[in-house]
Amino acid sequence: MKVLEIKNVHKIYNSSEVKVHAVNGVSLDFEKGEFAAIVGPSGSGKTTLLNMIGGLDTPTSGEIMVDHINLAGLKSSALIDFRMRNIGFVFQSYNLIPVLTAKENVEFIMSLQKWDKKERDQRTLELLKAVGLEDRINSRPSKLSGGQQQRVAVARALASKPKFVLADEPTANLDSKSTETLLDIMEELNREEGITFIFSTHDARVVKKARRVITVEDGQVISDERKN
Amino acid sequence: MIWKTAWKNVWRNKVRSLVVIISITIGIFGGIFGVAVMNGAIAQRVDAALNEEISHIHINDPAFRDNYDIQLLIHNHEQVLTTILETPGVNSVSSRTLITGMANTATKSAGVQIIGIDPEKEKEVMRLNETTIPGTGDFFETASRHNLAYIGEALAKELNIIRYRIDEAVLDSLAAQELPVEVLDKLVPFSGKRFTSEKAFKNEVKGVLSMKEQREYGALIKEEAWSFRTRSKMTLTFLDSEQMQTGAVFRIAGIFDIKNSIFEMGQVLVKNEDLSILTGLAANDYHQMIVRLDDVESTEEVTAALSGKFPGMEVMNWKEIQPDLAMMTDMVQKMYAIFMVIILAALAFGIVNTMLMVVLERTKELGMLTAIGMNKKRVFRMIMLESIFLSMVGGVAGMIVSKILIGLTATRGINFASYAEGFEAMGFAAHIYPSISTSFFITVTVLIIITGVLSSIYPALKALKLDPSEALRTE
Ligand SMILES: Nc1ncnc2c1ncn2[C@@H]1O[C@H](COP(=O)(O)OP(=O)(O)OP(=O)(O)O)[C@@H](O)[C@H]1O
Ligand SMILES: [Mg+2]
DSSP, rough: OOOEEEEEEEEOOSSSSSOHHHHHHEEEETTTTTTEEEEETTSSSSSHHHHHHHHHOOOOOEEEEEEEEEESSOOOHHHHHHHHEEEEEEEETTTOTTTTTTHHHHHHHHHHOOOOHHEEEEHHHHHHHHHOOOTTTOGGGGSSSSHHHHHHHHHHHHTTOEEEEEESSSSSSSSHHHHHHHHHHHHHHHHOOOOEEEEEEEEHHHHHHHHEEEEEEEEEEEEEEOOO | HHHHHHHHHHHHTTHHHHHHHHHHHHHHHHHHHHHHHHHHHHHHHHIIIHHHHHHHHEOOOOTTHHHHTTTTTTTTTTHHHHHHHHTTTTTEEEEEEEEEEEEEEOOEEEEEEEEEEEHHHHHHOOGGGGOTTTOOOOOOOOOOSSSEEEEEEHHHHHOOOOEBBHHHHHHHHHHTOOHHHOHHHHHHHBTTTTEHHHHHHHHHHHHOOHHHHHHHHHHHHHHHHHEEEEOEEEEEEETTTSSOEEEEEEEEEEEOOSOHHHHHHOOOOOOEEHHHHHOOOOTOOOOOEEEEEEEGGGGHHHHHHHHHHTSSSEEEEEHHOHEEEEHHHHHHHHHHHHHHHHHHHHHHHHHHHHHHHHHHHHHHHHHHHTTTOOHHHHHHHHHHHHHHHHHHHHHHHHHHHHHHHHHHHHHHHHHGGGGGGHHHHOOSSSSOOOOOOOOHHHHHHHHHHHHHHHHHHHHHHHHHHHHHHHHHOOO
16 A cells, blocks of 8 residues: 655755755655665755655656645645654654653644544553663653654654654764664554554665665665565 | 644743843833823822812802902801701801901911811811921910911921020930031030020021031031921011001911921911901801812812802812922823833834844744644734734733832822922922822723734744745754
């Protein structure tokens, strides 16, 4: 079952005098349950591509279909709502809400979705347990290590059971030990919950864990390999 | 969750939030307290004017106030009196004879209005009897075979109804103020001696003290040694009903102190029975009736009713007699408004400025929130809530501080003693009891909330303009 189809997507930045062709005709399909890495040198267009997939940015041309829904057809408020229900995000610099505890950060989207309090608590606890932070549920981000914060971010991204999770260089700020833990957790959640993960990275160890590796250069896909 | 997050966000930068909150608190407190002090001063002023100076309503011949013609009497006084007393809202009435004349003592004289009254009736309408300076006598209570006059402090000083005396009490009080023993010793010999003129007293003091001692302690000694002369004599002269110059000696029954030097200077109250013998008017001839109402609020109503009943007479209420009192109340209302507008504007700028900073600082976080699905309505609401919380905390703190301080000072009052002279010259008491109405408090609360809400709109709109992909790229 396809959760995501990218059809001949281009992104051209026109901001200054120079025209930047950040994404140059990318077509990709993703099945449910994939664990895919997007790799490529700096400036190759990884972030731009992920932002367009996540509906944070709009393609100059081409189509992005999430669960057969064309993102271009959604108005900005509907798009935000769509993101909330269907896409989980993990950012390079964790981006947790600093005034909220780990538990509250994970709960946040569920509360926006008006989940029932009991279900919410149950899911939050389940996720924090899955990322190995059940003993830190009441800690604020400033009291957690980078690795722990990123694990909270993963738990948050999964909270509302999205169709897929996008992670732009999730391990870039982590040491190798934390990177390994995070990847293991992501992989386990991917297997258990069947959630699709798409992440960009520079890190060879991260690439090794991926079951599909998409290489981009100058805004174009130059290889797309699946491992078993 | 949004409420909780907004509330927690307020305390994110504790120092900045506290600075904003404290400045709002101080602003609100300053505004409310300032208004309370003004309000208290005005209320006291109006109260004093009504109780001690003019009462609520005056009734007299329409031409009487032009030149206080002694012949312009109230006709059918008994009947008029009954009619007034029957009017709803009227509390009491006092009838007065008003004569323009001169008050003279051996050394000084002053132009005054001599007011003939029945002390018992007058006490029902005015509260002047309650303002007698202790030790100076009373309001015609002590019987006397002499003519009696009740005069103000300022007039008593002007007429030099003062004596100087150094007695035990004065020496004790001087000692307490650290007058050197050798100076005290020099003063002891003329203990008990009285001086009726300042000059005589000064000469005596000069005789015993050295130049240096005089320079250093002269003023203090004088200040301690003077007091009002009781039962002192003064002559009142005026024209009688036949336009003949007449006059008589009056003794001072008592001296009143009403914090309004103009009234203190200009009025001499005497018993009508003493005055009528001199003027040649009948005992029940009066020029003016003054009326006290049960409630000041009914002033206009009762004035209209009385005007209707006495078409041939002038019926004037306190607002017409002293337009400045009414105007003052009016003007102060406008001043409150200006005051509050300034404070609320400062509040608004504070909030807008702080919240813009907040939005700018949190660009990335707000971008992240939009990315993960927090819609514009919610982002807007969160920033609004933060600003409102911030202004509310400051507002509430300001209100509480004001309430407490007004509560504390309302009963004890604030003494502006160092400005006493200036205040009294304007007719204001130097001891002010701040007061504020509950309705003003509620109005201010509502205004703070409205200001808080309005000033949140701009920063919250700014937050909506953020593009999540851009916001997330900013490191
Ligand atoms: N807002 C923008 N305006 C103009 N050019 C942009 C903008 N955002 C990105 N670019 C350009 O688009 C190209 C692709 O950038 P992108 O951030 O997608 O690369 P990336 O592969 O994520 O790089 P990195 O590995 O360093 O994160 C770059 O040349 C970048 O300078
Ligand atoms: Mg990037």
